[in-house]
Amino acid sequence: MASPLQDAISTIVAVFNSYSAREGDKYKLNKAELATLFREQLPEYMEKSECSKTVEQIMNDLDLDKDGEVDFKEFMNLTATLTCFCNEFFVDFMKYLECEGECEGGDGEGEGKGQEQKKCPI
Numbered sequence: 001m002a003s004p005l006q007d008a009i010s011t012i013v014a015v016f017n018s019y020s021a022r023e024g025d026k027y028k029l030n031k032a033e034l035a036t037l038f039r040e041q042l043p044e045y046m047e048k049s050e051c052s053k054t055v056e057q058i059m060n061d062l063d064l065d066k067d068g069e070v071d072f073k074e075f076m077n078l079t080a081t082l083t084c085f086c087n088e089f090f091v092d093f094m095k096y097l098e099c100e101g102e103c104e105g106g107d108g109e110g111e112g113k114g115q116e117q118k119k120c121p122i
């Protein structure tokens, strides 16, 4: 039986290849495949105002070797970045919960800080 981390790694590989195999090179995402992947797999990421880049801009950022497509290693840069954002969100949230228990009885200033916490991009 696979562990949760092994499952997560397998899922990333399977999701990437299920989109990359749709057109042209089976092992790379062209712009249309990347757009579909974002729309279906990361809809909240695309809706965030701070993530308002177009698919073309994201493609340019990810396409490090400038071959016009996104291979798995290039895709992993995005996946790693999003995973780090999620971890930051998790750590900030855990710190907020720890502080909430210790900071009770204040004049309400702590509530405002809680509202400023980062939002998970996915």
Ligand SMILES: [Ca+2]
Pocket (backbone or CB within 6 Å): 019, 020, 021, 022, 023, 024, 025, 026, 027, 028, 029, 030, 033
């Ligand atoms: Ca392809």
Ligand SMILES: [Ca+2]
Pocket (backbone or CB within 6 Å): 062, 063, 064, 065, 066, 067, 068, 069, 070, 071, 074
């Ligand atoms: Ca590329």
